[in-house]
Amino acid sequence: MAKEELFTLEGLIDEILPDGRFGVMLDNEHRLICYTAGKMRKFRIRSVVGDRVHVEMTPYDLSKGRIVFRERTPGVGPAARRSGFRR
Template identity: 75%
Template sequence: MAKEEAISLDGTIDEILPDGRFGVVLENGHRIIAYTAGRMRRFRIRSVVGDAVRVEMTPYDLTKGRVVYRERGPGGPGGGGSRKHR
């Protein structure tokens, strides 16, 4: 169990960095470096520049975080029927 609760904030990806990391601009204007959460890696959820994301941060280091959710945007997967099943 963690001593402190994680801080959850919304932001937008503005840069893609190596090793599954992203530059994220938060709603309050701060810029942080965030990495992809394990569940997003497991389900192969891809993120690109301009995606709205939810980031969890620890109160001990407010310059780093973890991308835990990517908002579904227009033109993204989910109900479009892009795969053909036979």
């Protein structure tokens, strides 16, 4: 078990950075540099500017975090994303 528990906060993606990182503005007006969690990469969950996300942070470094969940955008479903998909 870890010494310290992780903080889970909510925020909004405001910038896409190189190497799979994102700039996230938290609800309390702090800005973080975040990367996507392994499960999100595995299942190819894409994040774009304007998405609401949940971010985990460690108490040791409050300027970096990991995106663990992307909230669903209303009106956008799997059918809308696969409009040009064909096998």
